[in-house]
Structures are given as C-alpha cells and as structure tokens.
Amino acid sequence: MAAVAGADFATLSVRVSTRWINNFASQSVHHQVKLPQLRRAAFRKSFGRGLRMKRILLFAIFSGALLMTTLAPIGATPQPGSTTKKSFGKTPGGQAVDLYVLTNKSGAEASITNYGGAVVSLKVPDRNGKLADVVLGYDTADGYVNDKSYFGALVGRYGNRIAHAQFVLDGKTYTLAKNNGENTLHGGVKGFNKALWTAKILPAKDGQSLELSYLSKDGEEGFPGNLKVSVIYTLTDTNALRIVYSATTDKKTVLNLTSHGYFNLAGQGSGDILGHLLTIQADKFTPVDAALIPTGELRDVAGTPFDFRKPTAIGVRIDQDDEQLKLGGGYDHNYVLRRSAGVGESLAARVVEPGSGRALEVWTTEPGVQFYTGNFLDGKTPGKGGVPYPRRNAFCLETQHYPDSPNQPKFPSVILKPGERHHTITTYKFTTEK
Numbered sequence: 540m541a542a543v544a545g546a547d548f549a550t551l552s553v554r555v556s557t558r559w560i561n562n563f564a565s566q567s568v569h570h571q572v573k574l575p576q577l578r579r580a581a582f583r584k585s586f587g588r589g590l591r592m593k594r595i596l597l598f599a600i601f602s603g604a605l606l607m608t609t610l611a612p613i614g615a616t617p618q619p620g621s622t623t624k625k626s627f628g629k630t631p632g633g634q635a636v637d638l639y640v641l642t643n644k645s646g647a648e649a650s651i652t653n654y655g656g657a658v659v660s661l662k663v664p665d666r667n668g669k670l671a672d673v674v675l676g677y678d679t680a681d682g683y684v685n686d687k688s689y690f691g692a693l694v695g696r697y698g699n700r701i702a703h704a705q706f707v708l709d710g711k712t713y714t715l716a717k718n719n720g721e722n723t724l725h726g727g728v729k730g731f732n733k734a735l736w737t738a739k740i741l742p743a744k745d746g747q748s749l750e751l752s753y754l755s756k757d758g759e760e761g762f763p764g765n766l767k768v769s770v771i772y773t774l775t776d777t778n779a780l781r782i783v784y785s786a787t788t789d790k791k792t793v794l795n796l797t798s799h800g801y802f803n804l805a806g807q808g809s810g811d812i813l814g815h816l817l818t819i820q821a822d823k824f825t826p827v828d829a830a831l832i833p834t835g836e837l838r839d840v841a842g843t844p845f846d847f848r849k850p851t852a853i854g855v856r857i858d859q860d861d862e863q864l865k866l867g868g869g870y871d872h873n874y875v876l877r878r879s880a881g882v883g884e885s886l887a888a889r890v891v892e893p894g895s896g897r898a899l900e901v902w903t904t905e906p907g908v909q910f911y912t913g914n915f916l917d918g919k920t921p922g923k924g925g926v927p928y929p930r931r932n933a934f935c936l937e938t939q940h941y942p943d944s945p946n947q948p949k950f951p952s953v954i955l956k957p958g959e960r961h962h963t964i965t966t967y968k969f970t971t972e973k
C-alpha cells in the first residue's frame with residue numbers, strides 16, 4: 540500500500556512540476572532576444588525536449604531534497620552515524636528532560652535520557668539483521684519519574700544494598716536514607732536514577748558518545764563528600780554500548796556505580812527470559828540473608844543452581860527447592876568474577892537468545908556482577924508501547940562491587956579518597972549466532 544501511494548505521489552509531483560516548468564519556460568521566452576522563426580523552431584526541435592527533461596530532473600531533485608530537510612526534524616529515521624536530541628518531557632519540578640538518540644554507522648541505536656541517565660531503548664540486530672529493542676523502559680520522562688524498578692538507570696551512590704542504612708568510616712557512623720526495609724538500596728530515596736544529569740554530545744572515534752555529569756552534594760542521602768560524577772556512554776560502530784564511569788570527591792566516601800539495564804534479547808515485552816542461555820565467569824557467589832544482604836561468605840557455585848560456568852538456560856533451575864533461590868524469589872545475587880585485578884576489562888557474562896540469535900557479552904573492570912531475573916516485576920506498570928512487563932521478563936547483569944561492601948571488611952574496598960579518581964568501564968557487546 541505504502542509503495543503504491545508513494546508511486547502515485549511521485550507521478551503527481553512530476554505532473555505538477557512539468558506544468559510549472561512549461562509555464563516558467565514559456566514566460567521566460569518573452570524576455571529573450573527574438574530569434575528568427577525558423578531558427579527558433581529548429582532549436583526547439585533539437586534541444587527543447589532535452590532541456591525540458593533536464594529541468595524536470597533538476598526540479599525533482601530540488602523538491603526531493605527540500606521535502607527531506609522538512610521531514611527530518613519531524614522525527615523521521617535518524618541518520619546512521621549521528622546523535623540527535625529531542626524533548627522527553629519534564630521533571631516534577633518543571634525542568635526539561637531530553638532524549639539523545641545515538642545511531643551508529645550500521646543503524647543500531649541507543650536512546651539515553653538525562654533523567655537518571657537511563658538507557659531508554661537499545662535497538663540491535665538479530666541473525667537476519669532485524670532490529671529489536673532489547674531493554675525495558677518507558678516512553679516518556681514521567682515513566683522514569685514514577686519508576687521503582689530502576690529501568691536502564693545509572694545507579695549511585697551505592698549500587699545494591701547497604702545493611703541497616705549505615706556504615707562507619709574513620710570511626711564516624713554515617714546514617715543513610717532507608718528505602719528497602721531497614722536498608723539502603725541503590726543510593727537511597729533519591730538516588731542518581733532520579734537526578735537530572737547534564738548532557739554533552741562528545742566526538743568519538745569508534746561511534747557516538749554522550750557524557751552525563753552530576754554533582755552529588757556532600758550529605759546527599761547521607762553520603763559524605765561532594766562527589767563529581769561523569770558517565771560516558773558510547774554506542775560503538777560494532778554494536779557495543781560502552782559505559783565509562785569516573786568520579787572524584789572532596790571527602791573520603793564510599794562509591795559503587797552501576798547501570799541497571801533490564802535485557803530481553805528477544806525484544807522488550809516479548810515474554811520471559813527463562814530460555815536465554817547464560818554463562819557467568821564466576822566460581823563463587825555471595826549468598827544472602829532474608830533481607831538480601833550478603834552474609835559475608837563467598838560460596839562455590841559448583842553443585843548449586845548458581846553454577847553458570849557453562850551455557851545454561853536461565854529457567855532450568857530457577858524454581859528449584861534451594862534456600863538461596865527462595866530468598867531471592869529467583870536469581871538476585873552477586874557473582875564473584877573470575878578476573879585478575881589490574882588488567883583491563885574481562886569477560887563477565889555471555890547470554891544468547893536462541894530464537895533471534897542475539898548474543899550479549901558483558902565485559903567489565905569491576906570485581907562483581909549482580910545477576911537479577913526481574914523477580915519483583917509484576918506487570919502492573921505499562922512499559923514502552925503500553926506493553927506490561929510481568930515477572931522474569933528481563934534479566935539484569937549489573938557490574939559492580941559486592942553489595943554491602945562498606946560493612947564487609949573481607950570484600951574489596953569501595954572507599955574513594957580526595958585526590959583519587961574512581962574509574963571503571965563496562966561494555967555490553969551485541970553480536971549474533973546462527
């Protein structure tokens with residue numbers, strides 16, 4: 540239908556332009572020096588048709604170009620290798636919220652909002668080159684203002700839980716905002732996911748980059764120090780979303796930044812993720828108590844439903860009679876990554892969706908990854924395009940330091956001191972399999 544309508548439109552415009560050119564041509568003749576009748580006739584005969592065709596062609600090209608420039612800002616398909624900005628709504632306080640659309644050279648696309656720094660959509664190809672949006676999210680800023688699931692958001696100051704909403708640093712007890720029973724989850728009541736970040740489009744050699752900056756003031760949600768945070772998202776031309784986090788502080792503090800993408804490689808809203816095949820590069824995980832706070836133990840995955848050292852469907856053991864699975868309502872656990880300190884990014888996890896052939900590799904400099912199977916999703920809040928997101932419709936692989944590290948002396952340190960720079964990198968690489 541669309542093609543037929545397009546053809547009709549083209550015929551129509553050629554007809555209109557032919558008449559317009561004829562009129563224009565005949566008018567202009569009046570201003571020309573008069574030629575003898577015969578010469579004019581001969582000239583018309585030999586060159587007239589050619590000239591007319593040329594004019595028609597020129598006019599068609601000109602009007603086509605004009606039409607394209609007029610339509611582009613109305614939001615037609617973003618051009619490959621470009622970043623565009625559009626309005627995404629307002630904060631409750633009336634501040635404008637923007638959406639940045641990063642399109643790489645092969646047409647993959649990441650949309651990121653400066654509200655909470657959330658990745659709103661991520662369109663990557665399947666094995667036949669067909670794009671699908673593989674992350675959960677909302678259509679407008681309002682969705683993110685009301686969100687309780689942290690869809691796609693930047694999480695800080697502290698990703699995951701801090702027990703009893705407090706920690707001790709240099710003998711001083713810091714009391715934090717409680718937002719998860721007695722505990723602090725993902726930074727408190729107003730974490731980084733509810734902040735309006737300052738956005739800047741950056742030039743990038745290997746794709747499209749957007750920098751988001753935020754100043755978290757001394758005492759925000761109870762955390763010490765003025766913390767300057769910068770997060771650079773790059774959608775590379777090879778279909779990877781790289782996230783570079785950096786931060787400095789003017790007082791000793793604790794910090795654990797992550798990104799809370801909810802992935803479904805078959806496409807957001809397409810059902811549960813239980814058939815996705817997962818591999819995690821970890822021999823141990825951190826078991827939790829009833830409040831999902833790590834007990835401090837590093838437990839072997841061997842012989843447990845937590846063993847993802849070989850590709851295994853997420854759903855095959857998820858409902859087994861296992862104490863840890865019951866506490867989490869499924870997987871909601873930190874894995875101790877098999878990586879050596881000091882080297883760059885290491886492979887943390889790999890996920891394949893057999894139906895579409897889409898594969899995701901997660902690479903990181905972080906020591907841990909929280910594997911969460913969307914156990915608390917309830918399908919009640921409509922997501923993008925109005926689709927509901929029921930339980931286990933997505934998985935998260937949040938690269939991070941271990942939960943509750945500020946209270947767990949045996950876990951790697953999360954302390955950031957004045958004069959130091961926090962610097963971590965996580966890359967989500969998308970490929971396909973046959």
Ligand code: BGC
Pocket residue numbers: 687688689699724725831871872909911915937
């Ligand atoms: C936590 C879950 C929590 C989810 C959404 C995950 O990082 O581990 O327990 O429900 O985030 O907040």
